[in-house]
Amino acid sequence: MPELPEVETVRRGLAPHMTSRVVREVCVRVPALRWPIPADLSECIRGERVHQVRRRGKYLLFEFSSGWMVIHLGMSGSLRWVDAQIPVRKHDHLDLVFDHGLLRLHDPRRFGAVLWHDRIAGPVEAHPLLARLGLEPLSTPAEQIGQRLYAGTRDRRSSIKAVLLAGDLVVGAGNIYACESLYRAQIHPATRGGRISLSRCQRLAVAVRDTLSDALARGGTTLKDFVGSDGASGYFQIDALVYGREGQACRRCAGTIRRVVQQQRASFYCPGCQH
Numbered sequence: 244m245p246e247l248p249e250v251e252t253v254r255r256g257l258a259p260h261m262t263s264r265v266v267r268e269v270c271v272r273v274p275a276l277r278w279p280i281p282a283d284l285s286e287c288i289r290g291e292r293v294h295q296v297r298r299r300g301k302y303l304l305f306e307f308s309s310g311w312m313v314i315h316l317g318m319s320g321s322l323r324w325v326d327a328q329i330p331v332r333k334h335d336h337l338d339l340v341f342d343h344g345l346l347r348l349h350d351p352r353r354f355g356a357v358l359w360h361d362r363i364a365g366p367v368e369a370h371p372l373l374a375r376l377g378l379e380p381l382s383t384p385a386e387q388i389g390q391r392l393y394a395g396t397r398d399r400r401s402s403i404k405a406v407l408l409a410g411d412l413v414v415g416a417g418n419i420y421a422c423e424s425l426y427r428a429q430i431h432p433a434t435r436g437g438r439i440s441l442s443r444c445q446r447l448a449v450a451v452r453d454t455l456s457d458a459l460a461r462g463g464t465t466l467k468d469f470v471g472s473d474g475a476s477g478y479f480q481i482d483a484l485v486y487g488r489e490g491q492a493c494r495r496c497a498g499t500i501r502r503v504v505q506q507q508r509a510s511f512y513c514p515g516c517q518h
């Protein structure tokens with residue numbers, strides 16, 4: 244599943260191709276994604292210029308004069324910038340055709356989404372899918388994220404791992420990155436959110452930022468895989484400190500990494516140094 248660093252890498256790869264360029268054609272092959280691709284998408288954006296390509300959480304926001312095309316990659320989606328003569332493959336559901344190439348959405352499992360948010364409906368941040376998203380980890384100071392984590396968990400009974408996965412305080416810490424961040428912050432994933440002190444929340448905020456920044460820095464080298472024309476769409480292979488390392492030695496204390504299941508998701512942690 245593409246996570247926030249992958250989506251940010253896609254954004255950085257696509258923006259130079261699309262910014263200030265005009266959409267000439269919209270080709271919808273399979274509208275049935277998580278929600279149907281809007282039947283009037285072509286009417287909304289054909290002949291219109293892309294002003295900018297932004298990101299909020301894992302949503303890509305393509306801004307036009309009349310509104311925003313919002314894309315989520317779901318479980319298996321990928322977006323590539325390709326030459327017009329590249330043949331269509333199975334599961335290539337949508338093309339946006341420009342003069343100098345095209346944007347192609349590929350999604351075998353079809354959990355992704357292509358939505359339209361008209362400017363009449365207000366800023367795109369007010370879209371129901373975006374309105375409740377937490378702080379952006381890469382562009383918000385760690386101190387502010389730490390304060391939000393602290394204030395937002397005082398009355399919460401759920402585990403800190405569940406708090407991170409919920410994404411309403413800070414976005415971007417999906418299952419793997421949540422495990423990695425908690426390991427770096429030396430916080431046990433099952434600790435109740437409301438029991439974590441402000442200083443530990445601050446440490447966790449730094450850990451989330453560092454984990455995602457590191458993944459983004461590594462992913463930068465695989466940028467071509469996301470937007471090139473070679474058909475590759477692999478997601479980042481992170482060099483995990485704790486995720487997937489059950490039974491192996493902790494790199495900090497040499498204790499043994501354990502695996503537990505929380506909310507049907509695997510958590511990996513070191514009982515020696517995460518409390």
Ligand SMILES: [Zn+2]
Binds near residue numbers: 498
């Ligand atoms: Zn350890």
